[in-house]
Amino acid sequence: MSAPSDLPAHSAHPLNTTTSAHTPVKPDATTAHPPPGKPDPTLESNATQRGLAAPHASAAAELARLKINLKASLRQFPDFPEPGILFEDILPIFADAALHEGLLRALELAVTKEFGAAGKPDVVVGLDARGFLFGPSLALRLGAAFVPVRKRGKLPGPCETAEYMKEYGSDFFQMQGDAVKKGQKVLVVDDIIATGGSAAAAGSLVKKLGGTIMGYVFILELDFLKGRDKLDAPVYTLLASQEEKTES
Ligand SMILES: O=P(O)(O)OC[C@H]1O[C@H](OP(=O)(O)OP(=O)(O)O)[C@H](O)[C@@H]1O
Numbered sequence: 001m002s003a004p005s006d007l008p009a010h011s012a013h014p015l016n017t018t019t020s021a022h023t024p025v026k027p028d029a030t031t032a033h034p035p036p037g038k039p040d041p042t043l044e045s046n047a048t049q050r051g052l053a054a055p056h057a058s059a060a061a062e063l064a065r066l067k068i069n070l071k072a073s074l075r076q077f078p079d080f081p082e083p084g085i086l087f088e089d090i091l092p093i094f095a096d097a098a099l100h101e102g103l104l105r106a107l108e109l110a111v112t113k114e115f116g117a118a119g120k121p122d123v124v125v126g127l128d129a130r131g132f133l134f135g136p137s138l139a140l141r142l143g144a145a146f147v148p149v150r151k152r153g154k155l156p157g158p159c160e161t162a163e164y165m166k167e168y169g170s171d172f173f174q175m176q177g178d179a180v181k182k183g184q185k186v187l188v189v190d191d192i193i194a195t196g197g198s199a200a201a202a203g204s205l206v207k208k209l210g211g212t213i214m215g216y217v218f219i220l221e222l223d224f225l226k227g228r229d230k231l232d233a234p235v236y237t238l239l240a241s242q243e244e245k246t247e248s
C-alpha cells in the first residue's frame, strides 16, 4: 500500500564537542550546499529556470537527486523538546531558496507518481504547524484547495474536534465544519510522521466532514514508531529517518 523511501537512514554525528542538550547534530553531508539564497545548480528545477535542464533526465532521476540534497540539509537536536527525543529539524530546507524549491518539486513529482492514478486531489489538508510550511504551496502546484487542521481554539465557527497522542504528549486538532465537502478527494500532508497520532486524528476529522482520503504525504518518517500502521490510506514518505530509537 505504501511506497517506502529508497534512501538509507543516517546516523547522527555531533559536529562539535559542545555539550548543550540542544546542540544540533548533522549527518555527514555528501553534497556541498550552496550558500543560502544561491540557487543550487544540481537541482533540476533551478537548471530548468535557467534553460539548462538536462533534456533526457527522467522524473525518477530528478526526484532521486532532489532527495539527496534535501536529506543532506536536515539537522537533529538530541533531547528536544524533552529527554529521549531526537528532534528532526526540517527548517534548513526553508532557509535556502533552492532547497525550498527542490522540496516542492520533489513532492509534486512524488505525488504525481504515487497518487496520480487516483486523479488530482481536490484538497490538500496540512497539519498545524509545520504542515503549513509547504502544504499551501504544494496545493497550488497540484491545482487543489488548501485547508488547515489547527490546534484547538484557533479556528472560528463550528468545528469538529479530535484528541490524539503524539511522540511527546497529547493534544487536540480541529477543522472547520465546512472546510471539506462531501466526496472531495483529500491528500493529508505534514512534515513528520512519528507515532502517527497526529495524522490519524487529522484523517478522522477529514472523514467526519465527508472527505475521502487519497493518501498521506510526509517529508520524514520515524520508521521505528510504525506510525503508518495507524493510517488506513496509502502513505508516502519522501525521506527515511531514524529506523531505530536513538540513544541520546
Ligand atoms: O506522528 P506523531 O507522533 O503524531 O508526531 C508528528 C507530529 O508532531 C509534530 O508536530 P507538533 O505537534 O510537535 O507541533 P508543531 O508542528 O506545532 O511543532 C510534527 O510536526 C507532526 O505534526
Ligand SMILES: Nc1ncnc2[nH]cnc12
Residues within 6 Å of the ligand: 085, 086, 087, 088, 089, 166, 167, 168, 192, 194, 195, 222
Ligand atoms: N522526533 C521528532 N522530531 C521532530 N518532530 C517530531 N514530531 C514528533 N516527533 C518528532
